[in-house]
Amino acid sequence: MDRNQQLFDRARRVIPGGVNSPVRAFRAVGGTPRFVQRAEGAYFWDAEGRRHIDYIGSWGPMILGHGHPAVLEAVQRAARDGFSFGAPTEREIELAEAICAAMPNLEMVRLVSSGTEAAMSALRLARGATGRNKLVKFEGCYHGHADALLVKAGSGLATFGHPTSAGVPADVVKDTIVLEYNNAAQLEEAFTQHGHDIAALVIEPIAGNMNFVRAGTAFMKLARDLCTRHGAMLVFDEVMTGFRVGFDGAQAHYAKLIPGFRPDLTVLGKVIGGGMPLAAFGGPRATMEQLAPLGPVYQAGTLSGNPVATACGLATLKEIAKPGFYESLAARTRSLMDGLAGAANAAGVPFTADSEGGMFGFFLLPQLPRNYGEVMKTDGAKFNALFHGLLDRGVYIAPALYEAGFVSAAHSEQDIAETVAAAAEIFKTLA
Ligand SMILES: *Cc1c(COP(=O)(O)O)cnc(C)c1O
Numbered sequence: 001m002d003r004n005q006q007l008f009d010r011a012r013r014v015i016p017g018g019v020n021s022p023v024r025a026f027r028a029v030g031g032t033p034r035f036v037q038r039a040e041g042a043y044f045w046d047a048e049g050r051r052h053i054d055y056i057g058s059w060g061p062m063i064l065g066h067g068h069p070a071v072l073e074a075v076q077r078a079a080r081d082g083f084s085f086g087a088p089t090e091r092e093i094e095l096a097e098a099i100c101a102a103m104p105n106l107e108m109v110r111l112v113s114s115g116t117e118a119a120m121s122a123l124r125l126a127r128g129a130t131g132r133n134k135l136v137k138f139e140g141c142y143h144g145h146a147d148a149l150l151v152k153a154g155s156g157l158a159t160f161g162h163p164t165s166a167g168v169p170a171d172v173v174k175d176t177i178v179l180e181y182n183n184a185a186q187l188e189e190a191f192t193q194h195g196h197d198i199a200a201l202v203i204e205p206i207a208g209n210m211n212f213v214r215a216g217t218a219f220m221k222l223a224r225d226l227c228t229r230h231g232a233m234l235v236f237d238e239v240m241t242g243f244r245v246g247f248d249g250a251q252a253h254y255a256k257l258i259p260g261f262r263p264d265l266t267v268l269g270k271v272i273g274g275g276m277p278l279a280a281f282g283g284p285r286a287t288m289e290q291l292a293p294l295g296p297v298y299q300a301g302t303l304s305g306n307p308v309a310t311a312c313g314l315a316t317l318k319e320i321a322k323p324g325f326y327e328s329l330a331a332r333t334r335s336l337m338d339g340l341a342g343a344a345n346a347a348g349v350p351f352t353a354d355s356e357g358g359m360f361g362f363f364l365l366p367q368l369p370r371n372y373g374e375v376m377k378t379d380g381a382k383f384n385a386l387f388h389g390l391l392d393r394g395v396y397i398a399p400a401l402y403e404a405g406f407v408s409a410a411h412s413e414q415d416i417a418e419t420v421a422a423a424a425e426i427f428k429t430l431a
Contacts, residue, residue, distance in 0.1 A: 065410020078311030109282030115269030116144025140210030140372030212361020274316030
């Protein structure tokens with residue numbers, strides 16, 4: 001029997017669904033999850049020893065590819081000095097300085113261990129700092145699994161949401177307003193109705209949890225203006241996009257399009273830990289000083305600022321800060337998208353794609369979707385055929401059509417050519 005299947009059977013006896021995060025279980029695409037034995041550069045090897053070109057990269061963190069020598073060396077050195085102290089270290093300052101230097105809205109950051117924790121804490125801070133309760137979020141955006149954020153849209157315009165998970169009391173999401181992404185009319189109405197009660201608007205500026213959907217420039221400007229006018233905080237969840245679409249995140253992209261643009265708070269994760277559990281949230285000093293021990297907003301963590309994780313993050317940031325890093329990463333990502341588009345067009349399969357830096361999304365649709373509803377118009381059966389066809393040919397993309405993809409600096413033009421050739425074979429069967 002296939003060793004991946006053996007491990008999956010064994011895992012399911014002691015871990016719910018056999019996995020520690022649901023998407024890994026392949027429920028959307030069916031089949032047997034690949035258990036990873038080891039990884040190097042652009043590849044991982046599964047339990048059968050089969051090599052896969054890896055386009056998820058731990059869902060974004062592995063921007064340098066797996067096992068980059070400088071990062072590995074930094075992690076090994078840090079581990080020798082101790083795994084965790086529960087007392088401050090110099091490396092936490094260095095990482096905080098490096099993160100603050102990258103994004104102009106960050107004067108201070110607090111380091112935590114996961115994106116969920118960072119987003120949850122940032123929103124507590126926004127509520128504490130404004131003295132308000134209501135949150136605005138968008139359908140299809142994911143901000144981790146904190147209770148107040150596990151909400152889907154209500155039935156009417158700008159109504160309050162319903163919990164998307166059992167175990168989340170309706171009371172906990174009663175202050176969360178869920179709107180359609182890129183829908184200016186809904187956004188305006190929400191602020192007209194509730195503006196004086198809104199603590200924060202939280203958004204993935206380039207949404208990577210509904211594949212890859214950009215917030216339009218006019219929409220983002222409207223969000224910024226409404227927050228400013230009503231005294232709400234604009235919270236950029238850049239857990240995925242931070243240091244992934246560019247060194248200075250998606251906010252730099254919007255700052256180029258909207259003069260003077262800045263979010264009020266920024267949430268980071270994924271790349272800043274280089275593959276270790278590390279995340280952060282930050283903003284201007286006056287806001288961040290509302291946090292304990294200086295201010296009334298409580299937030300803490302036994303493993304926060306972990307010395308091995310900070311070493312991994314710092315070594316990663318050092319590499320990706322090198323001149324030309326993002327230009328070549330973006331060019332490689334575009335060449336993958338162009339190659340796939342060419343192959344799909346030749347086969348007569350509807351296809352459209354977008355990318356920024358080392359993050360991409362493609363759709364078996366004639367044009368780019370603007371919101372979750374449009375993303376979900378993708379033909380699921382065709383996507384699954386593409387996914388399994390690629391997997392059989394040693395190419396690993398996200399096992400769900402609503403996830404973004406990632407290219408690392410370790411992916412070569414040869415890897416991309418192999419990927420496009422594999423996809424071309426499958427597209428011919430999908431037309
Ligand atoms: C991954 C992600 C999170 C959650 O981060 P975890 O480390 O998985 O808790 C939050 N927001 C966005 C945009 C993400 O992509």
